[in-house]
Amino acid sequence: MQTKHAADNSLLGLDRGDLLALVQEIGEPEYRAQQIQDAIYRKRVSSIDEISTLPAQMRQRLGESGYSIGLPNIQKKFISQDGTVRYLMEFSDGQSVETVWMPEGDGGEAGDGTEAGESGEGAGRAWDRATICVSSQVGCAVDCQFCLTALLGMKRNLTAGEIAGQVCAVLRDQSVSPPEDRINLVFMGMGEPFLNYDNFMKAVRLLAEEVGVASSRMTVSTAGIVPRIHDFGSEPIRPKLAISLNASNDDLRTRLMPLNRKWNLETLIAAARVFPLRNRERITFEYVLLNGVNDARGNAEEIVNLLRGVRCKVNLIALNPGPGINFSTPEAGQVSDFQEVLMKAGIPAFIRRPRGRDIFAACGQLKRTVEIATEPAP
Numbered sequence: 001m002q003t004k005h006a007a008d009n010s011l012l013g014l015d016r017g018d019l020l021a022l023v024q025e026i027g028e029p030e031y032r033a034q035q036i037q038d039a040i041y042r043k044r045v046s047s048i049d050e051i052s053t054l055p056a057q058m059r060q061r062l063g064e065s066g067y068s069i070g071l072p073n074i075q076k077k078f079i080s081q082d083g084t085v086r087y088l089m090e091f092s093d094g095q096s097v098e099t100v101w102m103p104e105g106d107g108g109e110a111g112d113g114t115e116a117g118e119s120g121e122g123a124g125r126a127w128d129r130a131t132i133c134v135s136s137q138v139g140c141a142v143d144c145q146f147c148l149t150a151l152l153g154m155k156r157n158l159t160a161g162e163i164a165g166q167v168c169a170v171l172r173d174q175s176v177s178p179p180e181d182r183i184n185l186v187f188m189g190m191g192e193p194f195l196n197y198d199n200f201m202k203a204v205r206l207l208a209e210e211v212g213v214a215s216s217r218m219t220v221s222t223a224g225i226v227p228r229i230h231d232f233g234s235e236p237i238r239p240k241l242a243i244s245l246n247a248s249n250d251d252l253r254t255r256l257m258p259l260n261r262k263w264n265l266e267t268l269i270a271a272a273r274v275f276p277l278r279n280r281e282r283i284t285f286e287y288v289l290l291n292g293v294n295d296a297r298g299n300a301e302e303i304v305n306l307l308r309g310v311r312c313k314v315n316l317i318a319l320n321p322g323p324g325i326n327f328s329t330p331e332a333g334q335v336s337d338f339q340e341v342l343m344k345a346g347i348p349a350f351i352r353r354p355r356g357r358d359i360f361a362a363c364g365q366l367k368r369t370v371e372i373a374t375e376p377a378p
């Protein structure tokens with residue numbers, strides 16, 4: 001499938017079939033495709049000149065034909081007190097997104113025990129696993145009222161190469177390599193992955209098959225694009241599914257997430273109910289708690305009714321504040337009361353620790369903020 005945008009001659013984003021077609025087109029033997037593939041996805045080179053396995057003449061010819069690697073350029077890097085790194089990644093057309101590195105990252109699995117207990121890998125380092133939060137679009141069209149990315153509006157979709165390229169750029173910068181290093185991916189950065197479905201899924205396959213991150217270590221979050229949830233369920237290679245719930249009834253959800261008009265809670269939860277889960281897999285529901293808006297015990301009780309019979313867990317996220325967001329963060333006690341209602345009803349519920357709030361790297365704070373480089377936010 002052609003996923004490039006106009007004037008993009010990036011090698012990143014090409015799968016095995018695409019690369020075979022490319023080498024054939026320029027009259028080179030088939031094994032050259034494998035060499036390019038290793039160089040871009042395993043060695044993660046940043047220029048064609050670095051592909052030392054190719055003869056100089058071929059490298060030159062690729063360059064002359066307008067090809068480049070297409071690794072996003074790390075324009076800026078903000079480092080949080082908690083070790084989180086927010087990258088500003090620039091693409092060839094000058095557009096940029098953010099990608100977040102979280103050592104011992106909260107990949108949405110925090111607290112459920114599935115990632116805990118193993119050690120040994122990564123010994124001698126400050127972390128033994130890390131999560132990369134990846135963006136899928138420049139800006140976002142979904143317009144959730146509590147999210148900073150919404151304020152950017154929708155600029156454009158990312159290509160498969162730009163999505164996978166963010167991961168390659170971070171791995172290169174951090175000098176780590178999956179599968180030896182335990183890397184989780186969460187597609188929870190800027191944008192709505194299910195509104196850029198084909199490019200997103202191609203990136204997933206490249207990351208799983210070429211870069212070496214098992215799809216069981218990936219999670220994608222959707223605001224609730226119901227038809228794509230159905231499509232996603234039948235993908236042979238797919239990440240785990242998270243759904244941004246954020247409200248316990250339709251009135252509230254439509255107010256907070258206008259897309260609820262198109263796909264309301266009934267259709268959303270119906271899609272979750274029929275979603276073909278794998279052995280021991282659960283759907284994650286994310287719930288951003290907004291002080292005095294959706295954080296009452298009554299809301300938690302509504303969720304219990306809504307999710308009855310769905311094999312799931314709930315991740316509770318106290319609002320990460322930001323300029324232009326007219327909601328406030330609930331007190332810790334309010335959040336744990338809410339959690340208690342869910343837990344007592346038998347729904348596993350976890351409180352997500354915010355990562356990199358001081359550098360605007362936490363959930364809902366990705367807005368290409370460059371002004372706060374020196375001044376930590378509250």
Ligand code: SAH
Pocket residue numbers: 142144146147148187188189190191192193221222223224243244246286287288317318319320321325363364365
């Ligand atoms: N568009 C997708 C992927 C982004 S994931 C989606 O909506 O799921 C980002 C997660 O952060 C979502 O679960 C969203 O509900 C949450 N979020 C958005 N703004 C937030 C904020 N200000 N504070 C905390 N969480 C927020």
